Amino acid sequence: MHSRSTNTAQRAPSACDFCHVRGLKCRKRTGNLEPECLTCSDYGVQCTMNRPIRKRGRKPRIPRPECYFPFLPEKDLAERWERSIPDAEEPSYLLLMSLCAVSAQVASLQAVFEGALLNDFVLPDSEQYFLEAASRIPMRIAQPQNIDYLRSFGLLAVYSLHRTNHSDLHRYLGMYHALVAQQGFHDEQRWPDHLSPLEIDDRRRLFWCVYRLEIHSACVLGHMVRMPEAQISVLYPRITPSMDREMQAWTAGWDYITDLFRLLEYAIFSLRGCKIRKAVLAVFCERPSPTTMIDALARLRSSKPRILLDLAQAESVYPSNRCEYMAVQIxxxxxxxxxxxxxxxxxxxCEIMKVVEDFLEEVAKAPLIMFKVAGSQIVHQLLGVGHMLFNASRHENGRNWSEARRLIAFLGELVTNLEGDIPSAAEAGDRLLRLAELVRRDM
Known part of the structure; x- marks a missing residue:
C-alpha cells in the first residue's frame, strides 16, 4: 500500500468561512505558515475562520404551537400567506389584518400556552392591525359569497369583545349577520354545491363559533340575539376516524359546549320573557315549563360523550393544553x-349558592394561563355569575345575604387579581366588589 505524502494538500477538518458558504473543498496549505487555504488563494479572497462552532448532539426542541382556530382552517394559517401578501383590496388581505389584530392582542397579553414562542419576539401593535382591517372594509361588498368577509367580521368582533368595546362588537356582528342573511349562510341547503367535506366543516365551525360569541354577549352583557336557533339549519363539524384521539376529544368538547350555548339561548329568552309585557304581546310569548331547562341540562349531561369524561383528567390522558382548556370551558x-x-x-x-360555591372551587384550581387564554370571556362569565347570585339573594328577604356577600366578594377578589393579565378584569372586579358592598348594606 502506498502512503500519501505529507506534502499533499488535505481537506481540513473544518472548512474556512468562504469554502463553507459556497460548499467548496477547503484545501489547507501544509508546511506553510500562511493561514489561508489554497481555495481562497485561487479566488483572491481573505481566508477567515470566524464562523461559530456548532455544538454536537441533538438540537433543542422548539415547542410547536397547538393550532386549532375555529375561524380559519389550520392549513390556511400555516400556508396561505407564506409566500406573499395579497393586494390590499382583496378580502384575503382584510382577513389577514383581522387575524393579525387578534393574534397581536393575544401575544401582548402573553395568553399562549407555550411561552417560549414569544421569546425574543417584538410584539406588534394590535391596534394598528385593527385600524388597517377596519379601513379595508368596502362600503359595498362586491363578492358577498366570499367567506373571508364572514371570517374577518367574526375576528373583528372577537377583538372588540376583548377590548370591551361593545359599540364595535355590535358593529361587526351586525356586518356578519347582514352577509349571513344575504347569502343564506344560516342554511346549509343554500351553500355552494362544489364545497368539499373539509370546506363544509370549516363553514360549520365558523358559523357556530360566531353563534356562541353572540349568545355569550347576550347572556353576560345583556345584548340581543340576532340569529336565534329556530332560524338555523347548520350541522356541527364532523368527528372523523382520521382524527387522532386528542382531536376527537377536542371536537366533541367543542360540540358539547355549543349544545350548552343553545340551551343558554333558551334560558335567556325564558328569563327575558318573565319581564312585564303588554297584554297583546304576552299572547305570543308563552312561558315554557319551569323544569324544562333543568331537565334538558340533565339529559345533556347524561348523554355526554364518553371521550369527554376523560377531559377531567386531561393531564394524564390528553397531555395537550388545549384539552385541559376545553375541560375548564365545559x-x-x-x-x-x-x-x-x-x-x-x-x-x-341556598341551592343556587351551593352551585356557585362548587363552581368557584373548580375555577380556583385552574392555572393562570387558562384565564389568560380565555381572556374577557371568563371575566364576563364570572361577572354574570356574580350578578345572578346578587339577584337570587334579594328574593328571600335577607335570609342568605351573608353567604351571598361572601361568594360575591370572593368572585370580586378573584377577578381583581386578574387585572394585570386581562384588561377588562379591573372594571369587572370593581363591579363585583360594589355588589358585595350593596349586599352588606342590606344586611
Missing part, C-alpha cells in the same frame, strides 16, 4: 347554564 359553561336554569325555576338562593 365546567364554566355548565355552571352558567345551571345557574340561569335555577333562576328561571325560582330555586332557592
Amino acid at each position: 365546567t364554566c359553561t355548565e355552571a352558567l347554564v345551571n345557574i340561569m336554569a335555577m333562576l328561571y325555576c325560582e330555586a332557592s338562593a
Whole structure:
C-alpha cells in the first residue's frame, strides 16, 4: 500500500468561512505558515475562520404551537400567506389584518400556552392591525359569497369583545349577520354545491363559533340575539376516524359546549320573557315549563360523550393544553347554564349558592394561563355569575345575604387579581366588589 505524502494538500477538518458558504473543498496549505487555504488563494479572497462552532448532539426542541382556530382552517394559517401578501383590496388581505389584530392582542397579553414562542419576539401593535382591517372594509361588498368577509367580521368582533368595546362588537356582528342573511349562510341547503367535506366543516365551525360569541354577549352583557336557533339549519363539524384521539376529544368538547350555548339561548329568552309585557304581546310569548331547562341540562349531561369524561383528567390522558382548556370551558359553561336554569325555576338562593360555591372551587384550581387564554370571556362569565347570585339573594328577604356577600366578594377578589393579565378584569372586579358592598348594606 502506498502512503500519501505529507506534502499533499488535505481537506481540513473544518472548512474556512468562504469554502463553507459556497460548499467548496477547503484545501489547507501544509508546511506553510500562511493561514489561508489554497481555495481562497485561487479566488483572491481573505481566508477567515470566524464562523461559530456548532455544538454536537441533538438540537433543542422548539415547542410547536397547538393550532386549532375555529375561524380559519389550520392549513390556511400555516400556508396561505407564506409566500406573499395579497393586494390590499382583496378580502384575503382584510382577513389577514383581522387575524393579525387578534393574534397581536393575544401575544401582548402573553395568553399562549407555550411561552417560549414569544421569546425574543417584538410584539406588534394590535391596534394598528385593527385600524388597517377596519379601513379595508368596502362600503359595498362586491363578492358577498366570499367567506373571508364572514371570517374577518367574526375576528373583528372577537377583538372588540376583548377590548370591551361593545359599540364595535355590535358593529361587526351586525356586518356578519347582514352577509349571513344575504347569502343564506344560516342554511346549509343554500351553500355552494362544489364545497368539499373539509370546506363544509370549516363553514360549520365558523358559523357556530360566531353563534356562541353572540349568545355569550347576550347572556353576560345583556345584548340581543340576532340569529336565534329556530332560524338555523347548520350541522356541527364532523368527528372523523382520521382524527387522532386528542382531536376527537377536542371536537366533541367543542360540540358539547355549543349544545350548552343553545340551551343558554333558551334560558335567556325564558328569563327575558318573565319581564312585564303588554297584554297583546304576552299572547305570543308563552312561558315554557319551569323544569324544562333543568331537565334538558340533565339529559345533556347524561348523554355526554364518553371521550369527554376523560377531559377531567386531561393531564394524564390528553397531555395537550388545549384539552385541559376545553375541560375548564365545559365546567364554566355548565355552571352558567345551571345557574340561569335555577333562576328561571325560582330555586332557592341556598341551592343556587351551593352551585356557585362548587363552581368557584373548580375555577380556583385552574392555572393562570387558562384565564389568560380565555381572556374577557371568563371575566364576563364570572361577572354574570356574580350578578345572578346578587339577584337570587334579594328574593328571600335577607335570609342568605351573608353567604351571598361572601361568594360575591370572593368572585370580586378573584377577578381583581386578574387585572394585570386581562384588561377588562379591573372594571369587572370593581363591579363585583360594589355588589358585595350593596349586599352588606342590606344586611
